[in-house]
Amino acid sequence: MGSITLEHVHKSFGGHPVIPDASLQIEDGEFVVFVGPSGCGKSTLLRLIAGLEDTTSGIIRLDGEDVTDQGPASRGLAMVFQSYALYPHMTVRQNIGFPLKMANTDKATAERKVADAARVLNLTDYLDRKPRELSGGQRQRVAIGRAIVRQPKAFLFDEPLSNLDAALRVNMRIEITELHQQLKTTMVYVTHDQVEAMTMADKIVVLNAGRIEQVGSPMELYRNPANKFVAGFIGSPRMNFLEGPAADKYRAATIGVRPEHMRISRESGEWAGRVGVAEHLGSDTFFHIHVDGAGMQTVRTEGEKDFAPGDPVWLSPDPSHIYRFDQSGLALR
Amino acid sequence: MARQVSTRRKLAFTALAWIVALILFFPILWTILTSFKTEQEAIASPPMIIPSWTIENYIEVQIRSDYFRHFFNSVWISVGSTLIALLIAIPSAWAMAFTPTPRTKDVLMWMLSTKMMPAVGVLVPMYLIFRDTGALDTVWGLTIVLTLINLPIVIWMLYTYFREIPVDILEAARMDGAILWKELVYVLVPMAVPGIASTLLLNVILAWNEAFWTINLTASKAAPLTAFISSFSSPQGLFWAKLSAASTLAIAPILVLGWLSQKQLVRGLTFGAVK
Amino acid sequence: MATRESRTLARIMMAPSVIVLLIWMIVPLVLTLWFSFQNYNLLNPITSFAGLLNYQFFVTDPAFLQSIGNTLLLVGGVLLITVVGGILLALLLDQPIFGQGIVRILVISPFFIMPPVAALIWKNMLMHPGYGIFARIAETFGFQPVDWFAQFPLFSIILIVAWQWLPFATLILLTALQSLSEEQKEAAEMDGANALRRFIYIVLPHLARAITVVILIQTIFLLGIFAEVLVTTNGGPGYNSTNLAFLVYRTALLSFDVGGASAGGVIAVILANIVAIFLMRAVGRNLDA
Structure with missing residues (x-):
């Protein structure tokens, strides 16, 4: 079991509020991702759940039980740190077995559990090595192994992939997702990378300046962002925003059009501009267009298109995919 | 990329460096050599370089002035004061390194400032307090004083070492279910062993060589080597070989410890200001 | 960054070192100051208030x-x-x-x-x-x-x-x-x-x-x-x-x-403190780095 409830959690450091007021319900077995730019309070929120920080006010419940005043050791959660935080003086075996030792598990059971975890994570051959003899990906696995053996109520991940190179990150993303499908334990995952959020989450929590901007499934957030911030943060490349006359036409302060919903043409369209930089990815091409009076806009086209820098072009939005926002940035429906 | 240096240039620098190093080391070398000479050889003219390797002086020093009592006084005082200081300092440095508050820096600076107080400034009251409490000329009295004067350095050194241990790892231990003492015993201390060891080493050296309080607060009973050697200051006949023997014994152990700790020395002595 | 519990604990862990150093700093120094205003010779059992006489004698001594x-x-x-x-x-x-x-x-x-x-x-x-x-x-x-x-x-x-x-x-x-x-x-x-x-x-x-x-x-x-x-x-x-x-x-x-010696001690303390202030600044700056 592992449902997590936050009720009006408030946290300030030395009078400076970091989390003004957060309420959130995480169901048992869910994979929840906290996403937001750096300094948005997502890590603090995770550490509050872990018990590594205490709340200034508000209540945190695990399976309905108030754990606000409990220390991290007694909450029964497991955490994987960005730096992996492996114990450098212990072997992989001792690292993975450490939580069991702390729980006074009997030797035979502990050995079996460590062996099981090592097998699942492909670490069996490395059990007697020290962390410094492992690659980044292996260290990451040890950290996960250490979390698994505890059989925690929930796993907490604090930007676990940000120290890995790009290729490995994709692999680990899949491994963690598979692990979740296998264990069906609640996972709370913090990242600043919206791709990780989109690909892994059952539920995304978008944070900005300590505030929860929107909670929902990846596609919900993609289709119906509640405000300009979420609209801009979710989706890649970033959504184009246009203001002024272009927006007035749609009776909005700002309109947003995703690059994949923007059409480019040499002949005609809604907004005139000139081609700037073209980024050829093979399957797709991103064109950055200088639009007269509306700044730089991005267009995503499939396959290869032969627009050269400086070419005059026209852009027009897909009318069924125009997002409208009011003066304060809230979505208009 | 290091560049290839011409061998001739390297040889020139090598010769120069060795000459300078040997000049600086000469007084120590000469003392060691003299300690194995007879008293006549010690003042021979021209000076004798190769001694006759007698150990007479060492025996003499022990028989005449009970050398090893002073030696062990030095051991007790330096090791004892360092261990007590570590005992007080480890929890304190742990707290400041891992639970810093806005005032932590001020506390550390204040602790260091107690080290700046010149010993002569408080010589009089310390002497009177020692006289009135019966601590004068006792090993435990000196141990307390040396603990106090070195405590700030011990805390500072430990603090700089502890700060290099990532907080994440201690938090991971907490998440793994470790309660405080387990966190300290299984995670912090094993990781801090090198730092604690070099702190210990440097402070034993400092305490061993401390030559103000050890001279002023002892007479004969508790006198460590600093005070004992100082008593050789009055010129009395031909005693250089014996003085050299006593000196060699007094500096040899600490010289070895010093060589072992030289890598950590800079950092300890500059309170982490130069690494 | 920590919890209330660990902060309280930290204070307790620091207490011995702080108390010990506080005593070491204050007691001898206050005594030195006190003695420096007294006529007090170990060979003479009678002590009396001296005002600034000790300082005067010590400073005017060639x-x-x-x-x-x-x-x-x-x-x-x-x-x-x-x-x-x-x-x-x-x-x-x-x-x-x-x-x-x-x-x-x-x-x-x-x-x-x-x-x-x-x-x-x-x-x-x-x-x-x-x-x-x-x-x-x-x-x-x-x-x-x-x-x-x-x-x-x-x-x-x-x-x-x-x-x-x-x-x-x-x-x-x-x-x-x-x-x-x-x-x-x-x-x-x-x-x-x-x-x-x-x-x-x-x-x-x-x-x-x-x-x-x-x-x-x-x-x-x-x-x-x-x-x-x-x-x-x-x-x-x-x-x-x-x-x-x-x-x-x-x-x-x-x-x-x-x-007299205490008066000299006080002067030594003042001298050392002038130097210490500079040292503390140099070392202190490094703490933030």
């Missing part, structure tokens, strides 16, 4: 001004020798040489010699006018041997202390030197700077901080030089090699004048 002068000369002389010598030596040891490890060990060794031993070695075996090595060298070249401690007592002590502290300066400056990036030196070389200019514009500024630290830390220790004076000249001849620390010792434990 030995006082001389001891202040000697203290400054001692500190200044040793600093000059160790800093200049330390920079040169550090530059030398930074070069690629054969047997670097052993050279390093030989050079730092004097630092580990306890002050009384250092002073006695120099006094008897090097500087002795009859049998010392220096005298022998002088005779070999047909010069009159110098009676160091009679003719140049303060200079002799400066030499001994400088020998003890040169390794300290060298080691710290060498450490600082080695942290200078090779690329920076190469960049300067590409920019056409010759060795001397590289030293003046790149190396020296890089060493500035380490030099400051060396000067300040040494000053703290050098202000309190005691054993070297005690075993070599005993402050003499006359007061020619008496520094402030030795004068206080002499007033207290040889003349048993508690009041």
